[in-house]
Amino acid sequence: MKPKLAVWKFASCDGCQLSLLDCEDELLEIAAHVQIAHFLEASSASVCGPYDISLVEGSVTTPLDVERIRQVRADSKQLITIGACATAGGIQALRNFADVDEFRSIVYARPEFIDTLAESTPIAAVVPVDYELRGCPIDRGQLLETLSALLNGRRPRGPLHSVCFECKTRGTTCVLVKGTPCLGPATQAGCGALCPAYGRGCYGCFGPATGAPAHAKKVFNLFNSGAPS
Amino acid sequence: MVLTRKRVLPTAMLDSLSPLIAALRADGYSVIGPTLRDGAIVLAELTSASDLPHGWGVELDAGSYRVRRRDDDAAFGHSSGAQSWKTYLHPAKVPFWTAQKTSDGFTVDVPPPDGIRYAFVGVRPCDLRAIAIQGRVLGSSYAARLESAFIVAVDCTEPGEACFCVTAGGGPACGPGADIQLTETVGPRYLASAQTTIGQAVLDTLPQQPATPAEREQGATAVAQAAERMQRHLPSIDLRDLLSGSRNAARWDEVAQRCLACGNCTMVCPTCFCTSVRDTTDLGGDIAQRWQTWDSCFDLDFSYLHGGPVRTSTSSRYRQWLSHKLGTWHDQFGESGCVGCGRCIVWCPAGIDLTEEVSALAQERQTDHE
Structure with a gap:
C-alpha cells in the first residue's frame, strides 16, 4: 500500500500547491511512491481519509476554516504546512494590525454577508503541525526533501541560517552591500537565494531566520506577521 | 608549487x-x-x-x-x-559518496577527483x-x-x-x-x-x-x-592574549546589537574553513548521497550538540568567530587566522569592522586594568 498524500487549501493564492505540480521531472516518481488521494488543483477525484501526509496551504481566516483544519488534522498522520500563509498568516494577516470591520465596510457593498475572523492565523495557531515549509511560494527542492525524508523514515532537513549562505554558496555578489535594500541577512534560507541571483533584494518571504535579532521581526510583517521571533 | x-x-x-x-x-x-x-x-x-x-x-x-x-x-x-580562492580550492559543496541499494545490500561510490x-x-x-x-x-x-x-x-x-x-x-x-x-x-x-x-x-x-x-x-x-597607505590597523598588542582575556567583555553584547548573525563574514573570509555534512535520499530510498557544504559558526545549527545548540546568543557566536580567528587559531595551528584582506568588513551588511571591534576590546581591557 502506497502512503496516501492529500493537499488542502485554505486562504491562499494556490501558488504553493502549484509548486507541487511544478515538480515536473519528479512528478511521476512522486506518483510512483505515494497515492495522491486528495489534490483538487490537480484532479477532482478524491479519496477519503485517513491520510499519511497532508500538505496544507493557506491561513485560517473564517470560522469554517477552523472546523475544516480540525478535520484535516484528525484525518492526517503528518500535517505539513506549505508556504507563508499557512506557516505565518500570509499577506492577509496584515489585517491583524487593523480593524477588520472597518476593512469589511470599505471593501464590500454588503459587509454583513462576509463571515470572517478578526485575524488571519497560521495553521499552527489552531491545530498542532508536524513540519512547516516557508516561503511565498515554497521551494520545490524543500518540498521534495521533506517528502523524501518522510517516505524514508528520516527527519527532514531544513536550514536555520540566513539567505546570505545561499548567495555565497551560489556565487551571487551581495546586492545589499552594493546598495540594493535586501532582507537576506535576517531571512531564513531555503529559496536558494532566488531574488538576489536576479539582482533584486530579498523581500523576506521565508520569514525571520532562527536566531535573527528580535528587532528584525518588524521588517517581516508583510508575509509573515504571525511568525514567531 | x-x-x-x-x-x-x-x-x-x-x-x-x-x-x-x-x-x-x-x-x-x-x-x-x-x-x-x-x-x-x-x-x-x-x-x-x-x-x-x-x-x-x-x-x-x-x-x-x-x-x-x-x-x-x-x-x-x-x-x-x-x-576568495576558496571558491575553487575549498568549494562550497562537494559530493563525498553515493550509495545505491542493490538486491543483496548496497554499493558505495566515491566520485573521482x-x-x-x-x-x-x-x-x-x-x-x-x-x-x-x-x-x-x-x-x-x-x-x-x-x-x-x-x-x-x-x-x-x-x-x-x-x-x-x-x-x-x-x-x-x-x-x-x-x-x-x-x-x-x-x-x-x-x-x-x-x-x-x-x-x-x-x-x-x-x-x-x-x-x-x-x-x-x-x-x-x-x-x-x-x-x-593602509587605512585600517589592528592594535599592535598580543591579540591572542587580548582575546583570551576578553571572554566576559561587555563589547560582545554591544556588537551583538548590530550583528545579524547572517554569516557573511565567514563566507567571504579566505581562511574560514568550517563545513558540515548533509545526507540526501531520493523519493524511493534507493539512492543516498552525502555532501560536504560550507558551514559557519554564525549558524545556530553549527554548535548543535546533544539536546540543542551551545551558542544560542549572537554575542556568543560573534565572540567565538573573533576569538578563533585572532586568538585560538594560534593554539590550534600556530598562527593567526586573519590575513587583513578586509572582506569581512566590506561584505558585512551591518558594517561591523573587525579592526574597530578589536580596538574596542583592547580599550575595554585597558580601562578594566586601570
Missing part, C-alpha cells in the same frame, strides 16, 4: 598578460581570475586578458562596495574582491597567505587541488579602504606560494619573476624584455608606498 622558495626579484617585463593566459590555457589549465560582473569584481574563468577588469577600481567602506572607473587601464587596481587543473591569475599577497593557511588546516584533499594549481600572484599596489594586511602580519608584497609573481606598473606593463621551476618554464615561453633597474625600482616603490 613550493611554499619555501625565497622571493626572486623581477627579471622580466611583460607588455601584456594575453600570452600568459593563452599559454596557461594551452597547457590545459582552467584559468581563473578577476573580472567585472554585476557591479563587482568577481572571480571567474578568463578566456583572455581582455576579461580582466582593466580600468576598474573599487570604493570600499564597512558594509559598502562600489566599482568605479579608474583614470588608467590597470587590471589589478582594485583590492580583494567579492569572493574532478581533474580540473586551475591556474589562478591575480592572487593578492593576502590571499596567497590565506591559501597557505587553509592548506595547513585542511590537509590532503586541499593539498591535492593546490598541488595541481598554477598560481600567478600580483603585488598589491593599491590597497582598498578596508585593508589592514600590514598589521595582520603581512604586507602588499607577495610572500611565498606563487609560481609566477607580477607587479603591475604604468601602462599597464608587468614586472615578472618565476618563483618555481614550472613558473620559470611558462615565463620562458612568453614575449618579454629584461626588466631594467629603473623599472624594478618603480615596482618596488609602488609596493612600498602601498604599505604606507
Whole structure:
C-alpha cells in the first residue's frame, strides 16, 4: 500500500500547491511512491481519509476554516504546512494590525454577508503541525526533501541560517552591500537565494531566520506577521 | 608549487598578460581570475586578458562596495574582491559518496577527483597567505587541488579602504606560494619573476624584455608606498592574549546589537574553513548521497550538540568567530587566522569592522586594568 498524500487549501493564492505540480521531472516518481488521494488543483477525484501526509496551504481566516483544519488534522498522520500563509498568516494577516470591520465596510457593498475572523492565523495557531515549509511560494527542492525524508523514515532537513549562505554558496555578489535594500541577512534560507541571483533584494518571504535579532521581526510583517521571533 | 622558495626579484617585463593566459590555457589549465560582473569584481574563468577588469577600481567602506572607473587601464587596481580562492580550492559543496541499494545490500561510490587543473591569475599577497593557511588546516584533499594549481600572484599596489594586511602580519608584497609573481606598473606593463621551476618554464615561453633597474625600482616603490597607505590597523598588542582575556567583555553584547548573525563574514573570509555534512535520499530510498557544504559558526545549527545548540546568543557566536580567528587559531595551528584582506568588513551588511571591534576590546581591557 502506497502512503496516501492529500493537499488542502485554505486562504491562499494556490501558488504553493502549484509548486507541487511544478515538480515536473519528479512528478511521476512522486506518483510512483505515494497515492495522491486528495489534490483538487490537480484532479477532482478524491479519496477519503485517513491520510499519511497532508500538505496544507493557506491561513485560517473564517470560522469554517477552523472546523475544516480540525478535520484535516484528525484525518492526517503528518500535517505539513506549505508556504507563508499557512506557516505565518500570509499577506492577509496584515489585517491583524487593523480593524477588520472597518476593512469589511470599505471593501464590500454588503459587509454583513462576509463571515470572517478578526485575524488571519497560521495553521499552527489552531491545530498542532508536524513540519512547516516557508516561503511565498515554497521551494520545490524543500518540498521534495521533506517528502523524501518522510517516505524514508528520516527527519527532514531544513536550514536555520540566513539567505546570505545561499548567495555565497551560489556565487551571487551581495546586492545589499552594493546598495540594493535586501532582507537576506535576517531571512531564513531555503529559496536558494532566488531574488538576489536576479539582482533584486530579498523581500523576506521565508520569514525571520532562527536566531535573527528580535528587532528584525518588524521588517517581516508583510508575509509573515504571525511568525514567531 | 613550493611554499619555501625565497622571493626572486623581477627579471622580466611583460607588455601584456594575453600570452600568459593563452599559454596557461594551452597547457590545459582552467584559468581563473578577476573580472567585472554585476557591479563587482568577481572571480571567474578568463578566456583572455581582455576579461580582466582593466580600468576598474573599487570604493570600499564597512558594509559598502562600489566599482568605479579608474583614470588608467590597470587590471589589478582594485583590492580583494567579492569572493576568495576558496571558491575553487575549498568549494562550497562537494559530493563525498553515493550509495545505491542493490538486491543483496548496497554499493558505495566515491566520485573521482574532478581533474580540473586551475591556474589562478591575480592572487593578492593576502590571499596567497590565506591559501597557505587553509592548506595547513585542511590537509590532503586541499593539498591535492593546490598541488595541481598554477598560481600567478600580483603585488598589491593599491590597497582598498578596508585593508589592514600590514598589521595582520603581512604586507602588499607577495610572500611565498606563487609560481609566477607580477607587479603591475604604468601602462599597464608587468614586472615578472618565476618563483618555481614550472613558473620559470611558462615565463620562458612568453614575449618579454629584461626588466631594467629603473623599472624594478618603480615596482618596488609602488609596493612600498602601498604599505604606507593602509587605512585600517589592528592594535599592535598580543591579540591572542587580548582575546583570551576578553571572554566576559561587555563589547560582545554591544556588537551583538548590530550583528545579524547572517554569516557573511565567514563566507567571504579566505581562511574560514568550517563545513558540515548533509545526507540526501531520493523519493524511493534507493539512492543516498552525502555532501560536504560550507558551514559557519554564525549558524545556530553549527554548535548543535546533544539536546540543542551551545551558542544560542549572537554575542556568543560573534565572540567565538573573533576569538578563533585572532586568538585560538594560534593554539590550534600556530598562527593567526586573519590575513587583513578586509572582506569581512566590506561584505558585512551591518558594517561591523573587525579592526574597530578589536580596538574596542583592547580599550575595554585597558580601562578594566586601570
